[in-house]
Amino acid sequence: MIRSRLSTMVSVAGLLTASCVDDSVRRAASTITVTTQATSEECPTGGVAFLTGEDGDGDGELTEDETSDRRVACNGQDAAQTLVEVIPIPLGDARCGLGGVEVRSGVDGNEDGDLQDDEVQSTEIVCTPTGQGIGVVEGDVVLSNGFELALFRGVKEVTGDLTVDCGSNATITSLAPLQDLEIVGGDLRIEDCPGLGTTDLPALREVGSLSFIGVGETFEPVGFNALTTVEGSLALRTARGGTPTKRIVGFKALTEVTAITITAFEVTTLDGFDALQEIPNTLSISGGEGDDDPLTEIDAFGALETLGWLRVSSLDNLEHLDNFTSITSLEELDLRRLPKLTSFDVAQVATNLQFFYLEDLPSLTSLEDLSALQTVGATSPYVNIYLNGLDGLTSLDDLTALTSIACNALTIRHNDNLQDLDDLVGLTTLDCSTYTIQDNPKLCLSVQTALEATAGKGISWTSNGTDPSCD
Secondary structure, eight states: OOOOOSSSSEEHHHHHSOOTTOOOOOEETTEEEEEEETTTTOTOOOEEEEEEOOTTTTOOOOOOOEEEEEEEEEEEEGGGGGGEEEEEEOOSSSSSSOOEEEEEEEEHHHTTOOOGGGGGGEEEEEOOOOOOOEEEEEEEEEOOOOOOOOHHHTTEESOEEEEEEEETTTTTTGGGGGOOOOEEEEEEESSOOOOOOOOOOTTEEEEOOOOOOSSTTTOEEEOOOOOOOOEEEEEEESSSSSSOEEEEEEETTEEEEEEEEEEOOEEEEEETTTTTEEEEEEEEEEOEEEEEEEOOOOOOOOTTEEEEEEEOOOOOOOOOOOOOTTTOOEEEEEEETTTTEEEGGGGTTTTSEEEEESSOOTOOOOOGGGGTTOOEOOOOOOOEEEESSSSOOOOTTTTOOOOOOEEEEEEEEOOOOOOOOOHHOOOOOEEEEEEEEEOOOOOOOOHHHHHHHHSSSSOOOEOOOOOGOOO
């Protein structure tokens, strides 16, 4: 791991026995900066030498042949009273574009243990070297501040996991030092980085999984257009606050991913993923329930053909799901809490679903987008068919191609205007373990009788229409 231990104020005696940064501040696997004791010729009263160079054998030390730069900070006449202050220089500073350290030393004249400005006798600036085509970093890596990020510039591959853990530090506003990163063999996690704004890793091609967790209100994933392969899952999450004009745009070369989860708080634009044709597991896109997220349409995923489970939920202004017309295979459909949704073309070609769950879609007036559906069935411990809160729906007449339902559970609840279930009554096969028909005030007793005849068993019928003459 790369962990910074730069002291705000350290004594020279301590520096001569321990390095500033774990004996070496590693820049990738080969360019490093180390601290060591200065020679008596360099500093007659003792001091510190900062060596920078290519660690060719990867042992964490620099030989004379490997050292390309050497800086020293010498003690004063009274070594016991000499202090050295090591101050990190952030990425983008005018003195060091890639960051570095400022080393100040001087005699502690007033013996208060702090190096005052008027006590400074020597100042050295040690900058992070520019990228030199660094190759592979073996194992897992954790970067926890801007200085460590700067040291990582030029790295092209990490064989294990790479975690950027800002520790809720808002001073890290960019992942620009990772601009050369191409491959992460394990997981790439960006955690607790509230200062991140528009973010791109332009060279990243392959990663085990990719996730952004705990980002701040200005975060926008825009780009990632070299990324072709995510072996596991991709998780993108924006945050609330700031100007609600956030975008999730890019990922134009991505062709392989197992699952995608997008939490689109205050997102106005969701576009990209142009080359992606298959997601074998889940595509989940959600906002915050009752938070009036502004997204009205999803322009991404236009080439998607095969999808395991589509789940879209809690987007108060989403009106259509009409960018999924290329889908030819869909196993599960789950749409919830979408008060303005009027259509979902995603399912027009679905002939067999294992599961469909429609909840709180009051603007939906028909199920014509399921008109190609022929069968519903799978062995599952869950409810396979769930229709709840579809107040604009009066019938299931658009399920004209449906012939067979074999499922664990069928539930129809809280549909204020639903008047008949004729397309279920007329099925060739209706075989579910349980049936729950509840709180549909316009469904009459004759529907219960006809449905029980088709199912060949009793059903749970609660708080529906009760007047036999209402037909």
